[in-house]
Every structure is written in C-alpha cells, then in structure tokens.
Amino acid sequence: xxxxxLPASTDLSAETERNLMIxxxxxxxxxxxxxxxxLVELAFFEGMSHTEIAAMTGDALGTVKTRIRSAxxxxxxxxxx
Amino acid sequence: LTNGTxxxxxxxxxxxxxxxxxxxxxxxxxxxxxxxVCRAELAAAMGDLALVALSAKSQPLPKGARDRFLTRVAKxxxxxxxxxxxxxxxxxxxxxxGKVSVWAPRVAVAALLIIAAGxxxxxxxxxxxxxxxxxxxxRMAEENAKAQAVVDALTAPAAQRVLLTSVKTPPxxxxxxxxxxxxxxxxxxxxxxASLPADKTYxxxxxxxxxxxxxxxxxxxxxxxxxxxxxxxxxxxxxPAKAFGVTVEKASGSDTPTAPILxxxxxxxxxx
Numbered sequence: 441x442x443x444x445x446l447p448a449s450t451d452l453s454a455e456t457e458r459n460l461m462i463x464x465x466x467x468x469x470x471x472x473x474x475x476x477x478x479l480v481e482l483a484f485f486e487g488m489s490h491t492e493i494a495a496m497t498g499d500a501l502g503t504v505k506t507r508i509r510s511a512x513x514x515x516x517x518x519x520x521x
Numbered sequence: 522l523t524n525g526t527x528x529x530x531x532x533x534x535x536x537x538x539x540x541x542x543x544x545x546x547x548x549x550x551x552x553x554x555x556x557x558v559c560r561a562e563l564a565a566a567m568g569d570l571a572l573v574a575l576s577a578k579s580q581p582l583p584k585g586a587r588d589r590f591l592t593r594v595a596k597x598x599x600x601x602x603x604x605x606x607x608x609x610x611x612x613x614x615x616x617x618x619g620k621v622s623v624w625a626p627r628v629a630v631a632a633l634l635i636i637a638a639g640x641x642x643x644x645x646x647x648x649x650x651x652x653x654x655x656x657x658x659x660r661m662a663e664e665n666a667k668a669q670a671v672v673d674a675l676t677a678p679a680a681q682r683v684l685l686t687s688v689k690t691p692p693x694x695x696x697x698x699x700x701x702x703x704x705x706x707x708x709x710x711x712x713x714x715a716s717l718p719a720d721k722t723y724x725x726x727x728x729x730x731x732x733x734x735x736x737x738x739x740x741x742x743x744x745x746x747x748x749x750x751x752x753x754x755x756x757x758x759x760x761p762a763k764a765f766g767v768t769v770e771k772a773s774g775s776d777t778p779t780a781p782i783l784x785x786x787x788x789x790x791x792x793x
Contacts, residue, residue, distance in 0.1 A: 505531035
C-alpha cells in the first residue's frame with residue numbers, strides 16, 4: 441500500500457489570509473468619517489462621477505475630491521499598519 | 522488637472538474610480554503614459570480601490586436561485602445542441618444597452634481588482650518566505666565555508682605548526698599554533714595558562730617573516746583549567762610568519778605587544 445497525497449481543492453492558507461485582509465479593510469472602512477465613507481460608496485459602488493456627487497451632496501467639487509483621496513489614503517495606511 | 526508638472530493625487534484617484542469626465546480622463550491617460558511618477562501613484566490608487574472592493578459585503582443567494590440557474594443552464598445547453606448553427610437575434614434596445622454599458626465595466630473592473638489584490642497579497646507572502654530561505658541558506662554557506670577553512674588549515678601540508686612554550690622555566694604554560702599563510706587561517710590552542718585579573722587579557726601575535734610590525738591575532742582568556750583557543754582570527758592573507766608570541770595586555774587589547782612575551786615560538790618554513 442502506497443501513501444498518496446491528494447491535492448486539496450482549496451488553498452486554506454491563502455483563503456485565510458484573504459479573509460483576514462477583508463476583515464481588516466472592513467474595519468478601516470468603518471473607522472472612516474461618515475462623509476468619506478458615503479463619497480467612496482457613491483463613487484465606487486454606485487459609479488457616480490465627481491460632478492454628479494458634488495451636485496447630489498451640495499459639496500464643492502474640491503471637497504469631494506479631497507475627501508475621496510483622504511479616504512483612500514486612510515485605507516492604504518490602515519491596511520499597511 | 523495638472524499640479525505643476527504632475528497630476529494631483531485627488532485627480533488620479535478619481536481617474537482610477539472612473540469618476541472623471543471623458544475629456545479629463547483622456548488628459549490623465551495621456552500624461553500618465555509619459556510620466557513614471559504619476560503612473561506609480563495611479564497604480565497605488567488602483568491598489569487602494571482593490572481594497573475598497575474587498576469591503577463589499579457578500580449577500581446570500583435567494584432560496585432556490587442556484588437550482589433555477591442550473592436548470593436554465595441545462596435547458597440552454599439542450600437547445601444549443603438541437604439548433605447548433607442558429608444564432609439568436611437580440612433586438613437592439615438602447616435603454617437596456619445603456620444600463621449594461623454603465624455597470625458591466627465597473628463590475629469587471631471590481632472583479633479584476635479583487636483578483637489583483639489577492640494575487641498581490643500572495644506574491645508578498647511568497648517573497649517574504651523566499652527572503653527568509655535565502656538568509657538561512659547564506660548563513661549556512663558562511664558557516665560551512667568557515668568550517669572548511671578550519672579543516673584546510675589543520676590538514677594543509679603547507680601549514681606552519683608551532684609549539685609555543687614559556688620563555689622562562691618552569692615551562693608549564695604552552696601554546697600550539699597552526700597557521701596557513703596563504704589564506705591567513707590560524708588556529709591557536711593554549712594550555713596551563715595562568716588566570717588573569719579582570720582588566721587584563723592574553724593577546725596572540727603573528728611576527729611576520731619580512732620584519733614588519735607584529736600583527737595582533739586575537740584576544741583570549743583561559744578557562745578554569747587554564748585552556749584557551751583562538752580560531753580563525755581576522756588576519757591578512759599571504760603573510761608568512763617568522764614566529765608567534767603571546768603577551769598580557771589590557772582587557773581591550775593592544776596594537777603593539779607589551780613586554781614581557783609570555784609564550785613565543787619560531788615558525789619553521791612552510792611545509793617543514
């Protein structure tokens with residue numbers, strides 16, 4: 441009788457790391473100021489342009505840009521921490 | 522859009538989000554094609570968006586949706602077998618096309634970003650493991666090389682083997698040096714050495730055959746049995762020795778030997 445190593449259909453290590461990363465991202469997103477969260481959701485998940493977002497929220501165009509950028513930078517730093 | 526010679530981080534982030542107008546996006550695209558700095562910043566912004574994509578919460582399928590989907594696929598497959606050459610004509614509906622054209626690219630981009638984030642994570646992990654393995658391998662190679670040098674010095678026919686004895690009687694303290702001038706490899710073993718106060722140490726010296734200044738070859742203190750050794754001190758290569766000596770120096774060692782010389786031994790010519 442020979443020992444046979446059967447290939448696993450899923451890479452548990454990679455799956456676990458991915459789940460940890462998702463948890464981390466969600467935690468960082470939750471910590472963002474509500475107005476930044478809202479703008480990222482409008483731009484990313486609802487596909488609105490910056491002018492559409494500015495018109496909808498009543499914020500200045502520059503404010504919309506800065507808040508989206510700040511949110512992404514916070515996310516990057518939070519995940520790298 | 523340009524901030525001096527570069528595009529602002531805000532506009533690059535919006536470009537990555539496809540939230541700029543077509544004209545603005547075209548301007549960003551043209552600049553990024555030429556500018557390495559902005560290209561790197563845009564890539565970082567795309568990475569950030571991959572993280573945003575990960576934050577989307579997955580929703581469970583409605584009950585029975587999987588079975589309905591599989592039934593539909595099986596039905597379509599059966600129809601394709603019975604009418605393999607008939608292409609289905611889809612009526613053009615501008616409104617429907619508009620909706621699809623708005624969502625489809627974003628969904629595709631989000632999916633690609635998720636995959637890219639996963640792959641980046643895996644590459645980072647593998648890279649870390651590779652660096653650890655390489656460091657271990659390097660350390661083992663260095664240890665192996667040092668062990669090999671010791672063996673070579675002890676077994677080389679050209680090695681100078683010297684027995685060092687006390688210059689005064691009684692001759693109880695002694696030392697034996699094995700030295701290979703071509704590589705600078707030196708192994709010294711001392712016996713019956715007297716213990717020293719804490720602020721003193723023994724120092725081994727190589728006396729070059731060309732008459733130049735003695736070379737310090739290592740500090741050592743004997744153990745309770747009076748034994749000590751110096752293995753592979755840092756020595757210049759290709760310096761034949763005329764003699765070896767041991768002196769007592771201050772704890773931090775000395776650049777020149779301090780009299781008296783406690784142990785000394787003349788080296789025979791290499792290979793003798």
